[in-house]
Amino acid sequence: MSQDDLKLSVARAAIQYIPEGKIIGVGTGSTANFFIDELARIKNRIVGAVASSRATADRLASHGIKVFDLNDITEPLPVYIDGADEITAKGAMIKGGGGALTREKIIASASEKFICIADESKLVDILGKFPLPVEVIPMASQLIARKLAVFGGKPVLRMKEGKPFVTDNGNVILDVSGLQIKDPANLEEKINNIVGVVTVGLFARTGANLCLMGCSDGVKTLAFQ
Numbered sequence: 001m002s003q004d005d006l007k008l009s010v011a012r013a014a015i016q017y018i019p020e021g022k023i024i025g026v027g028t029g030s031t032a033n034f035f036i037d038e039l040a041r042i043k044n045r046i047v048g049a050v051a052s053s054r055a056t057a058d059r060l061a062s063h064g065i066k067v068f069d070l071n072d073i074t075e076p077l078p079v080y081i082d083g084a085d086e087i088t089a090k091g092a093m094i095k096g097g098g099g100a101l102t103r104e105k106i107i108a109s110a111s112e113k114f115i116c117i118a119d120e121s122k123l124v125d126i127l128g129k130f131p132l133p134v135e136v137i138p139m140a141s142q143l144i145a146r147k148l149a150v151f152g153g154k155p156v157l158r159m160k161e162g163k164p165f166v167t168d169n170g171n172v173i174l175d176v177s178g179l180q181i182k183d184p185a186n187l188e189e190k191i192n193n194i195v196g197v198v199t200v201g202l203f204a205r206t207g208a209n210l211c212l213m214g215c216s217d218g219v220k221t222l223a224f225q
């Protein structure tokens with residue numbers, strides 16, 4: 001089975017968690033894209049979706065799924081479905097490889113349940129092999145890079161086509177490599193508290209409730225507290 005086959009298998013498995021007649025939260029990335037394409041098949045069962053990025057909003061809209069602004073939603077979203085760059089057996093994640101971490105964390109916090117969809121390559125014992133994305137205010141990027149280095153990793157400004165990568169929110173991203181994150185909730189809080197940091201791509205305090213993990217012998221369901 002290819003990695004794409006595994007992503008498709010978890011995208012399909014996630015459909016059973018979509019409640020009828022509701023607005024749901026939808027994440028960003030290649031696994032989320034498989035999910036959006038599966039969601040399109042049952043689009044008449046939902047009212048619509050809140051998107052965690054412009055790319056996701058465009059893909060939802062291209063399938064004729066109504067996209068809602070979070071500001072127009074007055075009740076918690078029943079479910080948020082998204083991928084991860086790394087996930088532990090306790091449901092803590094690194095996210096933001098696609099640069100959508102801030103909107104992802106906002107929508108996750110607006111949702112009753114976070115269902116992570118991931119292939120088995122994403123399961124790790126200790127977070128940090130994947131460089132930790134940190135979205136920052138552009139004028140503070142060098143200052144914050146020096147502060148992040150104190151945690152032992154190497155922060156590098158994310159680039160795209162020779163220029164700093166700019167998020168949907170107009171900010172830049174520092175990718176911190178070389179970390180071994182043994183206490184994700186603690187590091188999430190510490191990095192969040194650095195002035196000028198918008199969001200750290202550690203999702204421990206707002207971790208997943210459930211992970212549908214695509215393995216070569218089938219989809220496994222990992223439930224977290």
Ligand SMILES: O=C[C@H](O)[C@H](O)[C@H](O)COP(=O)(O)O
Nearest residue numbers: 029030031083096097098100
């Ligand atoms: O910013 C992007 C998101 O956090 C993605 O959910 C994450 O990067 C995983 O993406 P993929 O499903 O493409 O591996």
